[in-house]
Amino acid sequence: MAVKIVFLGPLRDMAGAESQEVEAPLDWAGLLxxxxxxxxxxxxxxxxxIACAGRVLADKSALQAKDGDEVALLPPVSGG
Incomplete structure (x- = not known):
């Protein structure tokens, strides 16, 4: 069973991939x-x-992703 981690923006470049699948469950320490x-x-x-299952987390360290969840890593957005 898996959790999909999605890297967005410059985090994708740092990770060298658009996404990564890891074994569920996934918590904050496991993500790091x-x-x-x-x-x-x-x-x-x-x-x-960080968004988990479509919801932005108010407290990232409370991440508790379960099987089938998508965890999106959201870099800051700049406007102009």
């Missing part, structure tokens, strides 16, 4: 251990959000 040091450092920044 899975995505590599560079992406994990970005995820620790307040300006980067």
């Amino acid at each position: 251990a899975t995505v590599g040091d560079e992406v994990a450092a970005q995820l620790s920044e307040e300006r980067v959000n």
Whole structure:
């Protein structure tokens, strides 16, 4: 059973992939251990959000993804 991690924007370039599937369940510590040091450092920044199953998490460290969930890593959006 799996959770799909989707890397968006510059996080995709850092990860070197658009997505990655990992074994479910997936929590915050597991996510940080899975995505590599560079992406994990970005995820620790307040300006980067995480969505699980279509909902942006108010507290990233509360991540509890289960089988079939998609976890989207959302970099900050800049306008202009």
